[in-house]
Amino acid sequence: MxxxxxxxxxxxxxxxxxxxxxxxxxxxxxxxxxxxxxxxxxxxxxxxxxxxxxxxxxxxxxxxxxxxxxxxxxxxxxxxxxxxxxxxxxxxxxxxxxxxxxxxxxxxxxxxxxxxxxxxxxxxFVNALAILIFTAQLPQLTHVGWQTYAMVAAGLAIIYGLPRWTKTVPSPLVAIIVLTAFSIATDAPxxxxxxxxxxxxxxxxxxxxxxxxxxxxxxxxxxxxxxxxxxxxxxxxxxxxxxxxxxxxxxxxxxxxxxxxxxxxxxxxxxxxxxxxxxxxxxxxxxxxxxxxxxxxxxxxxxxxxxxxxxxxxxxxxxxALVAVMIMVSIGTFSWNSLPNLRRHPLTSSIVMVSTVVVVVATHDLAKGVVVGVLLSGIFFAGKVRRMFRVERRETPDGRSATYYVTGQIFFASVDRFAHAFQSEREATKITIDVSAAHFWDISGVGALDKIVARLRRDGREVEVIGNNQASADLLDKFALFDKTGVEMGLTPR
Structure with missing residues (x-):
């Protein structure tokens, strides 16, 4: 039913x-x-x-x-x-x-x-398509007589004016019928x-x-x-x-x-x-x-x-008559709010939008513009997440133990900063890496943690990784060369 x-x-x-x-x-x-x-x-x-x-x-x-x-x-x-x-x-x-x-x-x-x-x-995509729809009408508006411009103007007047009195019949349909009857009756050129x-x-x-x-x-x-x-x-x-x-x-x-x-x-x-x-x-x-x-x-x-x-x-x-309808479509399709939003929205979002428009209009290929926009969105998103990552070091009063608190997302775009945070470790003999406020997303992050643990152990440090959430722990259990208690698998401290 x-x-x-x-x-x-x-x-x-x-x-x-x-x-x-x-x-x-x-x-x-x-x-x-x-x-x-x-x-x-x-x-x-x-x-x-x-x-x-x-x-x-x-x-x-x-x-x-x-x-x-x-x-x-x-x-x-x-x-x-x-x-x-x-x-x-x-x-x-x-x-x-x-x-x-x-x-x-x-x-x-x-x-x-x-x-x-x-x-x-x-x-x-929408703005580019609106521009393409309008430019596609230009051949019908070049090298023509004044009658064409007059009829396009009359068509637009009907399309936008008729709904003020009635919406019983779609105004574009009325415009097409009226202009067709006029064209046939007057044999307009x-x-x-x-x-x-x-x-x-x-x-x-x-x-x-x-x-x-x-x-x-x-x-x-x-x-x-x-x-x-x-x-x-x-x-x-x-x-x-x-x-x-x-x-x-x-x-x-x-x-x-x-x-x-x-x-x-x-x-x-x-x-x-x-x-x-x-x-x-x-x-x-x-x-x-x-x-x-x-x-x-x-x-x-x-x-x-x-x-x-x-x-x-x-x-x-x-x-x-049809050009008037398509101009109406072009005007209605374009996202006019996107123009003032260029200043209000984040710069990266505006770049993605404008790049999509430019590529589509330049190539007349909607697919290429969308692909460029998606790629730029991915690059900007990865960069944004990368900047949200940080590592903070705290040591005991005697300096023999240090804890690294890792916050943010650990994936292919942030592994360099993750590894660099441990490059200057020279004093503490016991290292704890607390990742309770972090998340490992891919094998690049797992590999970076492996390298950090391996290097520190080769230098004679005692290393322990704590605080994995369940998803990160599953990824580390499957791909890492050490377990969560710090017992190394395949790597022997020097």
């Missing part, structure tokens, strides 16, 4: 709002899918059919309701050499294998790697969707990729499939987190991994290219009122209806 309630909540909690939001997304998907097909070097119908298939399937299989998945630039740029050198059928085969790898990633719980992506990286590429006619058909089932084929497609799977999952997991934050709800990221894989397999079998979650369209969906799986399904189903039935009318949609 609870599962039925959850199913109804995800699909039918607000059908009207989800359907209207899905329609807006479907219209916004068309120029994106065509553009990504051009990037990959394939016919526009391959990107459009992919968007239809992925959106419909992931509505059922995905783990994040209201998130939009379709053909994306992040994946399209990966397959350019494959399409150029081997043809589109190898693209379909690589997409099938990509889907299988993503399903395996879900089974192996690779979604847990998202725990290592800091908030600064996510903020940088502006770019249209049809000018971006030929729209397909009819429905996609089912077919297996026409490639030889040999190890040579696997050798060709495997590197591309691995890269597409990794990039697709990275962007999908980050987008899922952003939608989580926007809606105040949680998502099943393990299910999302496997769901993305299933959707890509279906897309390839129906003549589509690979894809993943799209933050821009997901933001359009959420800001238009979409919250359930029905919004994602509607986006794919209505896109199919548009292509199969209303193709000629869709081709006459003016690009300024």
């Amino acid at each position: 609870s599962s039925l309630n959850a199913l109804a909540r995800e699909w039918l909690a607000q059908p009207r709002a989800d359907i209207l939001a899905g329609i807006v997304v479907a219209l916004a998907l068309i120029p994106e899918a065509i553009g990504f097909s051009i990037i990959a070097g394939v016919d526009p119908k391959i990107g459009l059919y992919a968007s239809v298939s992925i959106a419909i399937v992931v509505a059922f299989t995905g783990g994040r309701p209201a998130m939009i998945s379709a053909a994306t630039a992040a994946v399209a740029v990966v397959v350019i050499p494959l399409v150029r050198e081997h043809g589109v059928e190898y693209l379909f085969a690589a997409t099938v294998l990509m889907g299988l790898l993503q399903i395996a990633a879900g089974l192996l719980r690779l979604d847990l790697l998202m725990q290592f992506v800091s908030r600064s990286v996510i903020t940088g 502006v770019n249209t969707v049809g000018g971006m590429g030929k729209l397909p006619e009819g429905l996609p058909s089912f077919a297996f990729p026409h490639v030889p089932l040999t190890l040579e084929t696997l050798r060709i497609i495997l590197p591309y499939s691995l890269t597409m799977a990794a990039v697709g999952l990275l962007e999908s997991m980050l987008t899922a987190q952003i939608v989580d934050d926007m809606t105040g709800t949680e998502s099943d990221k393990r299910r999302e991994c496997a769901g993305q894989g299933g959707a890509n397999i279906v897309a390839a079998l129906f003549g589509g290219m690979a894809g993943c979650a799209m933050i821009g369209q997901s933001v359009i969906n959420v800001t238009s009122g979409g919250r359930g799986r029905l919004s994602t399904f509607t986006a794919g189903a209505f896109l199919l209806f548009l292509l199969a039935v209303l193709g000629p009318l869709v081709g006459r949609i003016p690009m300024p």
Whole structure:
């Protein structure tokens, strides 16, 4: 009964709002899918059919309701050499294998790697994507007449002005309808969707990729499939987190991994290219009122209806209307609070955020920016923990005994300071190392303690290590060359 309630909540909690939001997304998907097909070097119908298939399937299989998945630039740029050198059928085969790898990633719980992506990286990812979304509109705003600028301004006025009077219908949908009607009625000299590429006619058909089932084929497609799977999952997991934050709800990221894989397999079998979650369209969906799986399904189903039935009318949609929607998405996606936070937040967090933005914008590769951000976060975290480490020496009045009180985390980044604290020991004959306020994290820390004990004993000192917590004691018992009572194993005092 609870599962039925959850199913109804995800699909039918607000059908009207989800359907209207899905329609807006479907219209916004068309120029994106065509553009990504051009990037990959394939016919526009391959990107459009992919968007239809992925959106419909992931509505059922995905783990994040209201998130939009379709053909994306992040994946399209990966397959350019494959399409150029081997043809589109190898693209379909690589997409099938990509889907299988993503399903395996879900089974192996690779979604847990998202725990290592800091908030600064996510903020940088969002800001970079907002910048890329805006810059992607610039070709439609250069070398055009004043009519284009006037229509973009009118579209933005409707998008931001209409909600002051009513929120019954998503304002981006109203903007697209009004500007399309105006463009057709006046025959305005502006770019249209049809000018971006030929729209397909009819429905996609089912077919297996026409490639030889040999190890040579696997050798060709495997590197591309691995890269597409990794990039697709990275962007999908980050987008899922952003939608989580926007809606105040949680998502099943393990299910999302496997769901993305299933959707890509279906897309390839129906003549589509690979894809993943799209933050821009997901933001359009959420800001238009979409919250359930029905919004994602509607986006794919209505896109199919548009292509199969209303193709000629869709081709006459003016690009300024869609540019206005995407500018709204860019403005809404950017984390404006992050600008004053550059001064308020720790310097390291700001460096991570800015570095992520710079790398993504410079390379147009979201994966590279996130990897740089994660690496910097790890380096800064290790440095911070390293600075929190200290060793204090106290000796008895006669100077014959000394106790070293170790505080902090002992791991690969702090072992040098740990060892250096004992370098000047020359007087005491009995040394006690108290680690009750410390924690050993790895074999680097264990090895450093081994070397310290070994050196002191070779100098004729009596050494005892006390105060291990249970986790550190387990690590030392397994890897250290001495026991907790100071009885050496394999090392003999000189």
